[in-house]
Amino acid sequence: MSWRDQYEMGAFRGHPFRTEYHERTGGRRVVSHEFPGRDEPVTEDLGRSQRTFSVGCFVVGAEYRAERDALIDALEKFGPGLLVHPFYGSMIVNVLSYRQTEDTEEGGMCRFSIEFVEAGIKPDIPAEADAAAAAGFEADDVLANAAGEFADDFDITDVADFVSDAASTLVTGAANLTQFIAAAQGGIGPALRAFDAGLRFLPANIQSLLREPLRLGQALVGLVSTVQALGSNGRVRVESFMGMTAFGESLKPITGTTPSRQRQAENQAAFVHLYTAAAAAELVRAASRTSFSSYEEAALMRDRVSARLDVLATRAADAGQDGRAAVFDRLRRAAVRDITQRGGTLARVHDLPIGATQPALRIANRLYGTGPGSGGVEARAADIAARNGVRHPGFVPGGVTLRVLSAARPGAGAGNGR
Template identity: 25%
Template sequence: MSGTISRLAEEYLQASFRGVPFAVVGSGGGNGRNFQIHRYPFRDQVWAEDLGRAPRSYRIRGFLIGPECLAQRDLLVMAAEAQGVGTLIHPTVGAKQCALMRFDWYERDGVMGIVDIEMELVESRDWLGSVITLALDAAIGVAAVAFGSSASSDYASNTLTPYSYGRSVLSAGRAVASLWGAGAVTAIRSPSAWSSALGVLPGNLGRYVGGNGAAIDPDATEDSVLQDLTTNGQVVSANVTGLADAADAMSLAAGILALPESVRSAIADPAGQIAVLTPLVSCSATVLASSAPIGGAIATARTATATLCRQAALLSLSRACGDWQPSSAEDAQAMRLKVGTLLDDEAIIAADNGNDASFQALRSLRAQVLQDLADRGARLPDMITVTRNAALPALVLAQQLYADGSRAPDLIRRADPIHPAFMPTSFEALSS
């Protein structure tokens, strides 16, 4: 939506259904008890049989605005027609699993670029127990969508005039993107990516495999995992090749935004995703001073392309943080400091360049990511230093510390001993 909804955030609250964002104008709902009325002949009174709580219904009025509002409308239409229930993220109601009963959209007479929407939903499941975690995780997705739209819109605005000089300027932008894309190919082929891909395998794979938040696939094998990673690596290579063949600024921007996501989707372990995406956040363009108009255009195109490359990597990195599961409060705090600094530095660059939409979207994304990591870290134990007089087996230490021998692999991973039967006399471990 080209950052327009982001600029209206102070006036209108944000919501989403099945991950598709929209602005909220007004909301309502229906609550009560589910009574069955029994009527009897020749009796003036009825018997109201209480069958439990009535379904909670929600009525929402909102709008989509901007040059991409019709595309956003089509996404909501597909979400409304999708089978089953979906997740509603509402600024005041929270996160709910709802069935969409009715979805209506209207285009105003004689007005382009805005679509009004109305929807009625019935709650299928209340995630009250995990509503905070889910809402923050979904909020990262909503903020990421807004940031992606703002970054693409600002890139198109900043390069509109330079790219009008001809293909030489476009070639300069493609060269920066291709050089940055080569780093993505290196990342997907790195040992970190290969070891992280094995995190989906079932069983205890030792201290070097398995990360934070990877979903275990019981049907996965070593051959299937390596075959999938090879196939995904070919997809990443094809996306990098597409950057060099981009026909215009919009296709180049779309390719840049898609490349880090293809890298992230190739790795199941969120910790591995973060490891391979972090180097992609660094991207700078070599600019030669020139007084000629076309020289200035080339410099502008190269700088704007490098900025979009960094922003695309930050976008995927933020989504990976939403899936990442820290193992301790210290891990969460360290990640908050790392990601927060990266997002803050890029927001300052956007502000210095006058890209207000990207600046606001970056600040919003930063707030959501840091709040999510803070909430996760608050629920985790702290790190303590364990000291023993002699080198003991990991199983013995796990029983002594936690009364649970199954915690031995975690101790082995943190202490990294030469052999698990001879743990170091002093090492870091979880307090509980």
């Protein structure tokens, strides 16, 4: 095969680009020691240097602005991401810098010069480390490997037409479900444009993507991931991804033992796992970014997320797909560690009977006081009113039992969620 036959479009965090040039730097980390009275130095090889990749690329077309903005968001996003290098394949990298250029002589095009550096292997995370960050790393790892694993298991080469038709139906169904669930998120600006661009890309290129399963996997993972950027409510994001993990549950099992039917069944299982694994990874990430006001609130989300991921792991294990079951089990453990760590220090909710009608501010002052660690008596009063659906915080009706927070432990907080 010539280099043109092996060439693929590049992509970062699922956002594709066309490559013009690339450079790669590397080497060894060598330290030299020179000693008095000795002519020859002593050198130590400390291992391979970190590799860097310089990529010159561009986005072009009628929708280039949306693709440009989506790529910029991906380049400026926190943490490492998946780079699909057109010559070196998939790798996890960090972005050092990028330069964006647009020229009126080249209408409808935006050029980028991007400097990537390999992220390497993350160190073992000690037990006391930030579990929310660890959950995010686990999600990144699943997303980074999802497309490649899918490409190994999905194939429509030399198959009957009904096999490729069934695969096309799966792609359309996944796109429709994602569009339906994303509509509840809302979203504006670059995030919404990136989602719309990814949504249009799938059906418009479905036939070519089916014959290039790596690109199909990358496009689908990218589409699922863009849902994370829509809207600003963490709980809505969690519910959205919970719904997306149900993809495939209503699909009928493929019966028959002919080679074509077996290939159809394997393709369906691979596609369902790709979509649900991507949604599960983003579910864990969404949960790690959600804050909680009480231990009970955190425990409820922990149990719901854990139960959902356990269903996915059990379903894969029952089908004899132990490797796929392990993916969901890893995500489940990461989510449980995260939410347990952040929720364990939060205040508990308990019942408080109220005898006479009185202001929420008085109740808050009686419960929490105004000293250090009180959390702000006005904020506490607002929480009491909101938690119990009080119409006017100045008149909490008597003869009812309120749900109120106990005083949080010193230094307690809801974690780094939003």
